Amino acid sequence: MVEKKLIQLIYPELSYKIIGILFDVYNNLGYGYQEKYYQEAVAIEFKKAKIYFREQVSLPINFKGDTIGRFFLDFLVEDKIVVEIKRYDKFHKADIQQVYAYLKHFNLKLGLLVSFTKEGVRFKRIINLN
Numbered sequence: 001m002v003e004k005k006l007i008q009l010i011y012p013e014l015s016y017k018i019i020g021i022l023f024d025v026y027n028n029l030g031y032g033y034q035e036k037y038y039q040e041a042v043a044i045e046f047k048k049a050k051i052y053f054r055e056q057v058s059l060p061i062n063f064k065g066d067t068i069g070r071f072f073l074d075f076l077v078e079d080k081i082v083v084e085i086k087r088y089d090k091f092h093k094a095d096i097q098q099v100y101a102y103l104k105h106f107n108l109k110l111g112l113l114v115s116f117t118k119e120g121v122r123f124k125r126i127i128n129l130n
Helices: 012-029 035-048 093-105
Strands: 053-063 066-077 081-086 110-117 120-127
Touching: 012 035, 012 081, 012 110, 012 120, 035 053, 035 066, 035 081, 066 093, 081 093, 093 110, 093 120
Parallel strands: 081 110
Antiparallel strands: 053 066, 066 081, 110 120
C-alpha cells in the first residue's frame, strides 16, 4: 500500500489574498509596464485590503557583526511572506535563488516570485524548510 502524505500550504489564507491581488492588478493594468508600476499598484491594493506590508525593504547582511551588504525586498508582507516582482516571461534560476536567500537569511518560510507576463500573472511559491 502506498502511503500518501498530506502537504500543507504555508500561510494559505494570506498567500491566496496576495495572489488574488496580483491577478487583480494584472487584470486592471495589463502587460507591458515597468516593475515599479506593478509594485505601486500592488501596494495600493495591499492598503485597500488592510494587509500589513513593508515595501522596498532594505535589510542588512551581517557577517560576524559587520554589515557586508544589503538585501532589497520588493515586499515583506505581515513579516511572513517575501513577494518579489518581475516582468519577464520565464523565471530565472538567479531570481529563485535570490528569494530563497532572503528566506534563509531572515528565517522566513514562504516567498512568492511573481512575474507579469504577456500571458498573465505567473507565480512560484518558494519554501524555506529550515
